[in-house]
Amino acid sequence: MEKIIKGKAFVLTDNIDTDQIIPAEHLVYSTSDENELKMYGKFALSGVPKDKSGMPEGNIPFVLDGGLVSGYEIIIAGSNFGCGSSREHAPLALKTAGVKAVIAESYARIFYRNSVDGGFVIPIETGEKLCNKINTGDFIEINLENNTLKNHADSAVYNLRPLCGVYDIVNAGGLFNYARQRGIIK
Amino acid sequence: MGMTITEKILARSAGRKKLEPGENVWLNVDTLMTHDVCGPPTIEIWEKEFGAGAEIWDKNKLVIFPDHYIFTKNAHANRNVDLLRDFARRYELKNYYDAGSERYKGVCHIALAEEGFNVPGAVLFGTDSHTCTSGAFGMFASGVGNTDAAFIMGAGKIWEKVPESMKFTFNGTMPEYLTAKDLILQILGDIGTDGASYRAMEFEGEAVSSLSMLERMTLTNMAIEAGAINGIIACDEVTEKYLEGKTAQRYEIFKSDPDAKYHSQFTYDTGWIEPLVAKPHSPDNKDTARNCEGTKITSSYIGSCTGGKLTDFRFAAKILYGRKTAARTFIVPASTQTAKQLYSEKYKGEPLAKIFTDAGCIIVESSCAACLGGPSDTIGRSVNGDVVISTTNRNFPGRMGSKSAEVYLASPLTAAASAVAGAITDPRNFL
Numbered sequence: 001m002e003k004i005i006k007g008k009a010f011v012l013t014d015n016i017d018t019d020q021i022i023p024a025e026h027l028v029y030s031t032s033d034e035n036e037l038k039m040y041g042k043f044a045l046s047g048v049p050k051d052k053s054g055m056p057e058g059n060i061p062f063v064l065d066g067g068l069v070s071g072y073e074i075i076i077a078g079s080n081f082g083c084g085s086s087r088e089h090a091p092l093a094l095k096t097a098g099v100k101a102v103i104a105e106s107y108a109r110i111f112y113r114n115s116v117d118g119g120f121v122i123p124i125e126t127g128e129k130l131c132n133k134i135n136t137g138d139f140i141e142i143n144l145e146n147n148t149l150k151n152h153a154d155s156a157v158y159n160l161r162p163l164c165g166v167y168d169i170v171n172a173g174g175l176f177n178y179a180r181q182r183g184i185i186k
Numbered sequence: 187m188g189m190t191i192t193e194k195i196l197a198r199s200a201g202r203k204k205l206e207p208g209e210n211v212w213l214n215v216d217t218l219m220t221h222d223v224c225g226p227p228t229i230e231i232w233e234k235e236f237g238a239g240a241e242i243w244d245k246n247k248l249v250i251f252p253d254h255y256i257f258t259k260n261a262h263a264n265r266n267v268d269l270l271r272d273f274a275r276r277y278e279l280k281n282y283y284d285a286g287s288e289r290y291k292g293v294c295h296i297a298l299a300e301e302g303f304n305v306p307g308a309v310l311f312g313t314d315s316h317t318c319t320s321g322a323f324g325m326f327a328s329g330v331g332n333t334d335a336a337f338i339m340g341a342g343k344i345w346e347k348v349p350e351s352m353k354f355t356f357n358g359t360m361p362e363y364l365t366a367k368d369l370i371l372q373i374l375g376d377i378g379t380d381g382a383s384y385r386a387m388e389f390e391g392e393a394v395s396s397l398s399m400l401e402r403m404t405l406t407n408m409a410i411e412a413g414a415i416n417g418i419i420a421c422d423e424v425t426e427k428y429l430e431g432k433t434a435q436r437y438e439i440f441k442s443d444p445d446a447k448y449h450s451q452f453t454y455d456t457g458w459i460e461p462l463v464a465k466p467h468s469p470d471n472k473d474t475a476r477n478c479e480g481t482k483i484t485s486s487y488i489g490s491c492t493g494g495k496l497t498d499f500r501f502a503a504k505i506l507y508g509r510k511t512a513a514r515t516f517i518v519p520a521s522t523q524t525a526k527q528l529y530s531e532k533y534k535g536e537p538l539a540k541i542f543t544d545a546g547c548i549i550v551e552s553s554c555a556a557c558l559g560g561p562s563d564t565i566g567r568s569v570n571g572d573v574v575i576s577t578t579n580r581n582f583p584g585r586m587g588s589k590s591a592e593v594y595l596a597s598p599l600t601a602a603a604s605a606v607a608g609a610i611t612d613p614r615n616f617l
Binding site: 020087088110 | 223255315331332341584585
């Protein structure tokens with residue numbers, strides 16, 4: 001697991017559900033075929049209403065028209081990120097678009113599990129609305145050694161909640177690696 | 187200190203006498219369910235991770251229902267059903283219900299009940315967030331992603347954090363204008379879409395006991411809309427009666443102890459609950475149907491695992507009998523069994539199907555259909571600035587197709603009354 005994650009922030013609001021992260025009509029693509037997999041990157045966050053895409057101004061596309069990946073590596077969001085359906089395609093789409101970590105006030109259970117167990121993106125909780133303090137495009141540095149986030153745009157530093165119960169799974173790179181390391185499966 | 191029904195079932199599954207909310211435990215899974223959207227990637231992960239000699243932990247406990255994208259020309263969607271069919275053939279799975287065959291059942295959550303896979307005391311995981319529906323049978327049922335499902339498919343177990351429980355008691359009887367959908371919309375409006383995050387929602391009380399199994403499933407179905415890990419209603423005589431002849435499985439009935447510890451408790455009197463809607467764009471955006479009267483609709487949608495059961499169509503028929511719809515109205519029976527029942531079940535001597543066609547409704551084949559939008563050729567999919575009143579479960583932006591559409595969630599009574607008026611209408615105007 002990378003302990004220092006750096007990148008540009010893409011800022012969203014509360015209750016970003018999985019239909020906004022990857023609309024259901026795109027779930028037909030194979031998740032293993034190299035070319036079809038790219039479609040998940042292309043359509044990541046394409047369901048977010050335009051005025052809520054890339055806060056605070058909005059109207060910022062996460063993936064540029066015709067592109068397959070995003071220029072933003074870190075998602076900053078409010079409460080209940082990933083609510084709605086159980087589709088693992090949601091964290092997969094974010095990862096395929098180039099996202100490494102999501103920083104949200106809180107998460108919906110299944111999205112959180114899927115991110116951790118599938119080893120897609122690291123879901124980090126803040127307990128506060130950093131989405132109101134960070135702007136889309138700000139350069140962010142996450143430090144998982146001391147659980148802090150630094151915004152290089154204004155030098156502000158925020159505390160992050162430790163991964164606690166799921167740290168070992170995240171560190172192993174997902175549930176299968178974790179279970180193999182511990183002899184739970186062969 | 188006593189235990190809740192959820193804690194007791196998880197303790198049994200974990201092989202423990204006692205466990206505490208917040209603990210991570212390994213559960214032995216009784217049933218794993220998947221479908222055409224999440225089945226193929228689950229199988230791929232299972233094959234990759236368990237290798238060439240991958241074995242299914244228990245073929246009798248794996249249940250596969252193609253149900254999401256069935257009646258579409260989308261080649262990728264059709265390929266996903268082909269992948270499931272091939273997998274079921276290779277592994278000789280008896281619990282596979284192929285699309286296009288006599289065995290096709292329709293929406294998985296309703297089919298699980300009809301086919302006898304829901305039994306009290308069991309632990310069910312499924313690759314669908316609405317797997318919590320099965321909790322109406324006094325069992326633990328919850329949605330997971332593909333990686334977790336692949337893990338269960340090979341290992342028969344999964345880790346889970348034991349949830350705290352929230353108790354919701356409904357006192358009083360159910361007036362004729364009220365349905366289980368109104369009860370759950372009331373709760374959602376009160377606690378919000380993350381009001382039960384990672385917690386169990388337990389439903390009880392005189393009004394809940396009076397509900398049929400199908401109506402109880404509406405309550406547990408939308409537990410996920412509050413972020414809950416599961417929704418649960420203890421098994422009683424109504425449950426046991428429903429199970430007669432459906433399952434040969436032995437089951438164990440659990441109930442919460444009187445001194446069980448709850449995160450919080452909510453008590454309602456059905457007498458003061460009104461027909462409700464959830465306005466765009468969130469299931470917790472509660473208002474009364476009365477307050478929204480006059481809002482013009484372009485369509486009414488009565489279907490899905492939430493609102494496409496026989497009980498939902500009985501409610502709709504009460505309003506639509508002898509009336510004409512003023513807006514496009516889709517009748518989407520959740521299961522193929524429900525679809526057949528529309529022809530055998532009668533209201534005032536007329537089959538429900540005739541009442542609906544006479545009213546000008548469009549009866550659609552059973553599947554998840556436009557509840558989640560679906561491929562572009564899905565019947566009922568919202569377009570442009572549609573204003574839809576729907577008996578489904580979610581109204582986040584774009585959920586039913588068009589990002590600019592507005593979806594109001596409501597009971598089948600309210601959806602039918604609104605269809606007749608062409609605008610959102612309190613069903614009491616027609617009862």
